[in-house]
Amino acid sequence: xxxxxxxxxxxxxxxxxxxxxxxxxxxxxxxxxxxxxxxxxxxxxxxxxxxxxxxxxxxxxxxxxxxxxxxxxxxxxxxxxxxxxxxxxxxxxxxxxxxxxxxxxxxx
Amino acid sequence: xxxxxxxxxxxxxxxxxxxxxxxxxxxxxxxxxxxxxxxxxxxxxxxxxxxxxxxxxxxxxxxxxxxxxxxxxxxxxxxxxxxxxxxxxxxxxxxxxxxxxxxxxxxxxxxxxxxxxxxxxxxxxxxxxxxxxxxxxxxxxxxxxxxxxxxxxxxxxxxxxxxxxxxxxxxxxxxxxxxxxxxxxxxxxxxxxxxxxxxxxxxxxxxxxxxxxxxxxxxxxxxxxxxxxxxxxxxxxxxxxxxxxxxxxxxxxxxxxxxxxxxxxxxxxxxxxxxxxxxxxxxxxxxxxxxxxxxxxxxxxxxxxxxxxxxxxxxxxxxxxxxxxxxxxxxxxxxxxxxxxxxxxxxxxxxxxxxxxxxxxxxxxxxxxxxxxxxxxxxxxxxxxxxxxxxxxxxxxxxxxxxxxxxxxxxxxxxxxxxxxxxxxxxxxxxxxxxxxxxxxxxxxxxxxxx
Ligand SMILES: Cc1cc2nc3c(=O)[nH]c(=O)nc-3n(C[C@H](O)[C@H](O)[C@H](O)COP(=O)(O)OP(=O)(O)OC[C@H]3O[C@@H](n4cnc5c(N)ncnc54)[C@H](O)[C@@H]3O)c2cc1C
Ligand code: SF4
Ligand code: SF4
Numbered sequence: 403x404x405x406x407x408x409x410x411x412x413x414x415x416x417x418x419x420x421x422x423x424x425x426x427x428x429x430x431x432x433x434x435x436x437x438x439x440x441x442x443x444x445x446x447x448x449x450x451x452x453x454x455x456x457x458x459x460x461x462x463x464x465x466x467x468x469x470x471x472x473x474x475x476x477x478x479x480x481x482x483x484x485x486x487x488x489x490x491x492x493x494x495x496x497x498x499x500x501x502x503x504x505x506x507x508x509x510x
Numbered sequence: 511x512x513x514x515x516x517x518x519x520x521x522x523x524x525x526x527x528x529x530x531x532x533x534x535x536x537x538x539x540x541x542x543x544x545x546x547x548x549x550x551x552x553x554x555x556x557x558x559x560x561x562x563x564x565x566x567x568x569x570x571x572x573x574x575x576x577x578x579x580x581x582x583x584x585x586x587x588x589x590x591x592x593x594x595x596x597x598x599x600x601x602x603x604x605x606x607x608x609x610x611x612x613x614x615x616x617x618x619x620x621x622x623x624x625x626x627x628x629x630x631x632x633x634x635x636x637x638x639x640x641x642x643x644x645x646x647x648x649x650x651x652x653x654x655x656x657x658x659x660x661x662x663x664x665x666x667x668x669x670x671x672x673x674x675x676x677x678x679x680x681x682x683x684x685x686x687x688x689x690x691x692x693x694x695x696x697x698x699x700x701x702x703x704x705x706x707x708x709x710x711x712x713x714x715x716x717x718x719x720x721x722x723x724x725x726x727x728x729x730x731x732x733x734x735x736x737x738x739x740x741x742x743x744x745x746x747x748x749x750x751x752x753x754x755x756x757x758x759x760x761x762x763x764x765x766x767x768x769x770x771x772x773x774x775x776x777x778x779x780x781x782x783x784x785x786x787x788x789x790x791x792x793x794x795x796x797x798x799x800x801x802x803x804x805x806x807x808x809x810x811x812x813x814x815x816x817x818x819x820x821x822x823x824x825x826x827x828x829x830x831x832x833x834x835x836x837x838x839x840x841x842x843x844x845x846x847x848x849x850x851x852x853x854x855x856x857x858x859x860x861x862x863x864x865x866x867x868x869x870x871x872x873x874x875x876x877x878x879x880x881x882x883x884x885x886x887x888x889x890x891x892x893x894x895x896x897x898x899x900x901x902x903x904x905x906x907x908x909x910x911x912x913x914x915x916x917x918x919x920x921x922x923x924x925x926x927x928x929x930x931x932x933x934x935x936x937x938x939x940x941x942x943x944x945x946x947x948x949x950x951x952x953x954x955x956x957x958x959x960x961x
Contacts, residue, residue, distance in 0.1 A: 456557055495561070496835045
């Protein structure tokens with residue numbers, strides 16, 4: 403059932419060690435999904451509590467969206483200009499931002 | 511001279527001060543609020559300084575609030591150092607002799623780098639990284655310098671190493687012991703970071719301490735180590751820990767340990783004086799202990815609670831599980847709950863971006879990977895996970911944070927966790943998904959449809 407989780411990596415017989423490159427959990431699949439899906443269905447969502455307001459995200463957004471301001475308020479980036487290019491998600495040094503699927507009811 | 515008495519006075523202009531001011535204003539639209547700080551700058555992100563130092567983005571990006579935002583908040587901003595607090599008179603004395611009365615006071619004075627004591631510590635070129643002015647000063651020095659020495663452990667030291675390196679200096683990094691951040695990272699994690707630093711051209715000197723900073727004409731020219739080696743440098747950056755700025759409170763006779771002692775409502779031993787942020791040492795009635803955090807999210811959360819309570823609410827501050835994600839040599843590292851236990855020779859005080867609780871040694875087992883840059887280290891307690899460190903790939907960090915914060919009972923998979931690392935992560939993944947489903951309605955959406 404979890405074959406996909408560990409792929410073809412040989413099992414490690416060392417007790418209390420784990421090769422975590424092979425340990426991508428199932429939910430990591432979301433970040434590996436086709437770019438197309440990200441483009442059409444995802445929005446950038448902040449985990450406000452972890453944001454230190456450094457501004458790396460806003461600085462790197464090609465569309466000039468103030469991602470930092472969203473992170474301050476804990477609001478998803480529901481800006482129609484967002485390209486879901488993932489620059490902000492990648493550059494945030496605190497792992498605050500992630501893509502989440504747009505909830506069905508609010509999908510454009 | 512005594513100026514008019516604004517009921518609410520905040521000392522400091524950092525994140526604890528700002529979030530308290532916003533919380534107060536939200537509740538009391540008409541109240542007079544004053545914020546006194548010796549820093550003349552508009553509100554900026556202190557953790558962001560590291561990225562400005564490295565040249566990732568220009569300084570103006572640090573400012574989180576525009577002058578207009580601050581005007582809208584309608585807070586009177588006074589730029590001055592507060593020299594004395596007189597609780598009996600409900601009054602502050604500023605460096606220029608002015609007195610400011612208050613009805614309710616918040617001390618949000620933060621923490622400062624512990625200054626070095628070796629001979630030559632006052633030469634121009636011996637630096638610390640506390641604020642924007644320090645950052646500007648280091649950038650100016652780096653323009654003229656060729657090489658730098660950095661001493662200390664923890665995140666700030668590494669940010670200095672990387673910032674100075676990015677500005678083209680040859681960086682020598684001195685460690686007292688034989689590895690980096692020994693009380694939070696395990697050996698493999700330390701050596702991973704150290705290898706990456708070496709790869710970037712940093713020269714790491716283990717078991718090395720500065721005996722003396724050498725200078726000519728008041729300017730730093732090099733350092734002499736305790737072993738007698740001489741290393742020429744124009745910048746000597748010191749990050750050996752921070753200390754809460756509790757002097758005002760101490761002189762005023764408030765209860766102070768390492769920080770200003772506050773109860774769960776963030777009140778000091780004088781009821782109309784509150785403290786929040788890096789300066790506050792908070793009592794937790796559940797555990798009967800006090801903790802000092804030097805973390806931005808904690809300062810933000812405490813500022814909010816202090817502001818609400820100053821406005822008349824009675825809201826307890828409850829400390830969450832300490833959580834921090836940071837970049838170490840370009841690797842994302844999430845530290846959740848208790849992970850440490852080792853000792854750190856490079857610090858004389860708590861570090862920035864650190865929580866004391868990380869250093870508690872839990873009775874636990876460690877599951878970790880050996881040699882990959884992507885690592886997950888779990889600390890398994892009696893019935894629940896007590897801590898985790900996730901390095902590199904962050905897929906596990908949110909689930910682990912959820913399990914640790916949610917105090918998930920891991921009894922069903924504990925034997926597996928203790929038996930074999932790899933297989934146990936498979937089981938943990940399944941366990942987490944099941945646990946998360948039982949936690950509805952707050953399902954992280956990454957899971958809601960992929961499972
Ligand atoms: C380079 C750097 C990197 C950091 N990285 C991280 C990180 O990765 N993660 C993390 O969680 N945290 C990090 N921190 C720590 C974080 O910035 C602090 O925890 C947070 O800023 C604390 O906020 P505060 O409001 O309590 O205090 P501060 O922001 O320090 O503000 C205190 C204010 O009080 C003023 N003040 C003090 N005494 C007086 C006085 N007597 N009179 C007048 N004014 C006074 C000071 O001028 C200052 O403006 C970092 C800090 C630095 C410097
Ligand atoms: S880059 Fe991350 S931590 Fe920095 S402001 Fe943006 S969301 Fe916050
Ligand atoms: S995904 Fe790209 S366009 Fe959208 S907010 Fe982030 S950086 Fe800007």
